Amino acid sequence: MQAVDYILVGQGLAGSALAIQLLNQRRKILVIDQPDNNTSSRVAAGLFNPVTGKKMVKTWMADTLFPYLHNFYSQAEQTTGEKFFFPMPLYRPFLSVEEQNEWMARSADPLYAGYIQEIFSSNAFRYVNDPFGGLLLKQCGYLSTTRYIGAVRKWIEKEGYISTEHFDEQHLRIQQDHVVYKDFQAAKIIFCNGVHNSSWFHWLPINALKGETILIQSAFEENIIVNRGVYIVPGMKSGEWRIGATYNFQDKNPGITPEAKTELEEKFKDLMDISYQCVSQEWGFRPTTPDRRPILGSHPEQPSVIIFNGLGTKGVSLAPYFSDVLIRWMENGTPLNKLVDIERYKSVYWTSPK
Ligand SMILES: Cc1cc2nc3c(=O)[nH]c(=O)nc-3n(C[C@H](O)[C@H](O)[C@H](O)COP(=O)(O)OP(=O)(O)OC[C@H]3O[C@@H](n4cnc5c(N)ncnc54)[C@H](O)[C@@H]3O)c2cc1C
Structure with missing residues (x-):
């Protein structure tokens, strides 16, 4: 029997961040993952942006999450020796003079000043439809998620144990102070399996929100992300851009749809x-x-x-900080923020034993 500190099930953005943090703290881990090309983490454009939404407000905990993620992914690049983190400004065209004026005023607000790189009052970038100028935000960028997950996987292979298999709950035995899975014994098992949630947590309201993106080839060459209606994020190859994303709670079927392609192309043509x-x-x-x-x-x-x-729509920015929070709770008993604690759902959804 091989003894480890933790067994992690799933190596998407959640499992990868947790694995890095645990290995950095010299913990012994076994990661079990069955890679699939359509997992959320692998299809994500990898965008991180601290000011979002129709009303363009600071995202939840941005002042904590964004400095943390910049440090985390830069260090992960150094540790793994691979390149996957691309900080770059994000440009959002204004739709009117009123919006332009509103941002001129907001630029003096200390809550936003740290995120604004520049405000343009007329067309700033070739090919972008921005007659009223736009807002150039800093602390933004993208993570090449497939490269990141691949790099972390190689590092786990070197420093811990990784098993490419479908985790079979029949083989899990839970004892009073440890768990056993096949030939491995651990103090704890951590489920990081996204929408394929474990039967231990089937009662939680984790809802699958379908998203689609398209990859295009174009002559656009600026070193920025463009975002209004859709985002336009650099792809892996020169001249390639990922356009996304759709949000569809109704469609539970796997696969791409012509409706999503039409929606993305129409929004892209409005923007570029x-x-x-x-x-x-x-x-x-x-x-x-x-x-x-x-x-x-x-x-x-x-x-x-x-x-x-x-992790919803923001795995890239949430996973680094909250993997750290989880470890501090598991190892030192540091209380969890009530807003993320599973306790908030227990009284509403927990009714029967597994
Ligand atoms: C189209 C689209 C675009 C997106 N764009 C962005 C973006 O730009 N920025 C952003 O921050 N977020 C984005 N997201 C959201 C982001 O992808 C998610 O927040 C994040 O990937 C969730 O990560 P996860 O590790 O929790 O889950 P997952 O990515 O689903 O990873 C779970 C892993 O567990 C494995 N697994 C599950 N069950 C088992 C089992 N029984 N045995 C073995 N392995 C198992 C899976 O194969 C997978 O590898 C996007 C999502 C979509 C769909």
Whole structure:
């Protein structure tokens, strides 16, 4: 029997961040993951942006999450020796003079000043439809998620144990102070499996939100992300851009749809005036929660069985900081923020034993 400190099930953005943090702290880990091209983490454009939404407000905990993620992914690049983190400004065209004036005023607000790189009052970038100028935001960028997950996987292979298999719950035995899975014994098991949530946590409201993106080839060459209606994020190859994303709670079917392609292309044409070829289309399901906050904590009756899930639409910015929060809670008993603690759902959804 091989003894480790933790078994992690799932190596998407949640499991990868947790694995890095644990290995950095010299913990022994076994990661079990069955890679699938359509998992949320693999199809994500990897965008991180601290000022979002129709009203363009600071995202939840931005002042904590964004400095943390910059440090985390830069260090992960150094540790793994691979390049996957690309900080770059994000440009949002204004729709009117009123909006332009509103941002001129907001630029003096200390709450926003740290995120504004520049405000343009007339067309600033070739091919972008921005007659009223726009807002250039800093602390933004993208993570090449497939490269990141691949790099972390190689590092786990070197420093810990990784098993490419479908985790079979029949083989899990839960004892009073440890768990056993096949030939491995651990103090705790942590489920990071996104929408394929474990049966231990089937009662939690983790809802699959379908998203689709398209990959295009065009002559646009600026070193920025453009965002209004859709985002336009650099792809892996020169001249490739990922356009996304759709949000569809109704569609629970796997696969791409012509409706999503039409929606994305129409929004792209509103934003950009440039010819392009569509190279491919992708789909995936985001693991969302009703209050849009992650879920951290232990099973109501099994303290060794832990969950790290519910990263929703913002896995890139949430996973680094909240993996750290989870470890501090598991190892030092540091209380969890009530907004992410599984406790908030226990009274509403927990009724029967597994
Ligand atoms: C189209 C689209 C675009 C997106 N764009 C962005 C973006 O730009 N920025 C952003 O921050 N977020 C984005 N997201 C959201 C982001 O992808 C998610 O927040 C994040 O990937 C969730 O990560 P996760 O690790 O919790 O889950 P997942 O990515 O689903 O990873 C779970 C892992 O567990 C494995 N697994 C599950 N069950 C088992 C089992 N029984 N045995 C073995 N392995 C198992 C899966 O194969 C997978 O590898 C996007 C999502 C979609 C769908």
